[in-house]
Amino acid sequence: GENVEQHPSTLSVQEGDSAVIKCTYSDSASNYFPWYKQELGKRPQLIIDIRSNVGEKKDQRIAVTLNKTAKHFSLHITETQPEDSAVYFCAASKGSGGGADGLTFGKGTHLIIQP
Amino acid sequence: DGGITQSPKYLFRKEGQNVTLSCEQNLNHDAMYWYRQDPGQGLRLIYYSQIVNDFQKGDIAEGYSVSREKKESFPLTVTSAQKNPTAFYLCASSISRRSNTGELFFGEGSRLTVL
Numbered sequence: 001g002e003n004v005e006q007h008p009s010t011l012s013v014q015e016g017d018s019a020v021i022k023c024t025y026s027d028s029a030s031n032y033f034p035w036y037k038q039e040l041g042k043r044p045q046l047i048i049d050i051r052s053n054v055g056e057k058k059d060q061r062i063a064v065t066l067n068k069t070a071k072h073f074s075l076h077i078t079e080t081q082p083e084d085s086a087v088y089f090c091a092a093s094k095g096s097g098g099g100a101d102g103l104t105f106g107k108g109t110h111l112i113i114q115p
Numbered sequence: 116d117g118g119i120t121q122s123p124k125y126l127f128r129k130e131g132q133n134v135t136l137s138c139e140q141n142l143n144h145d146a147m148y149w150y151r152q153d154p155g156q157g158l159r160l161i162y163y164s165q166i167v168n169d170f171q172k173g174d175i176a177e178g179y180s181v182s183r184e185k186k187e188s189f190p191l192t193v194t195s196a197q198k199n200p201t202a203f204y205l206c207a208s209s210i211s212r213r214s215n216t217g218e219l220f221f222g223e224g225s226r227l228t229v230l
Binding site for chain 1: 148155156160163173205218219223
């Protein structure tokens with residue numbers, strides 16, 4: 001089955017700096033790569049996703065890049081703010097994201113924004 | 116107000132007892148899922164269901180059981196056979212596998228503690 005590795009497990013950055021979280025996946029058939037953000041005590045929420053037919057996607061201060069050849073994808077957050085502090089999960093799947101081709105999640109990265 | 120409702124938020128159980136966690140959604144989603152979240156372990160899939168009266172095992176189904184008698188409801192029973200049941204349990208739903216979006220919508224979770 002799919003295996004998703006996520007690094008680092010904890011990342012501390014100064015407010016205003018950029019943060020990068022990296023994930024690798026094992027199944028070359030995977031074609032959908034979402035990122036979820038979980039604030040302390042709250043439910044995970046989708047913040048951005050990318051499909052294998054594109055290499056990069058941006059949404060304001062966040063972006064995701066995908067390298068299919070190397071089987072890795074990354075989350076980039078620029079101009080970090082205190083509200084970016086959370087646990088971030090990457091995931092991969094072969095389908096649209098659910099069911100038998102379900103998501104396999106990484107173990108999460110605790111992002112800490114230092115004032 | 117549409118969404119996913121999990122209950123109870125906190126639950127204490129004695130060893131040897133079965134407990135059932137409730138999950139209800141009014142999003143008219145076809146697919147529903149149960150994940151287990153442990154510190155540093157990410158989200159691991161227990162069971163999922165793509166349609167009423169049908170469900171499949173996920174990666175860590177041993178010691179758990181589910182039912183899907185109604186589209187809106189997907190309860191999870193943690194049985195006495197689950198060796199390490201203390202964890203945070205998240206229920207989620209998605210539109211369907213036929214949809215182009217794979218976004219998972221999560222409930223707020225249920226924290227189970229075995230005494």
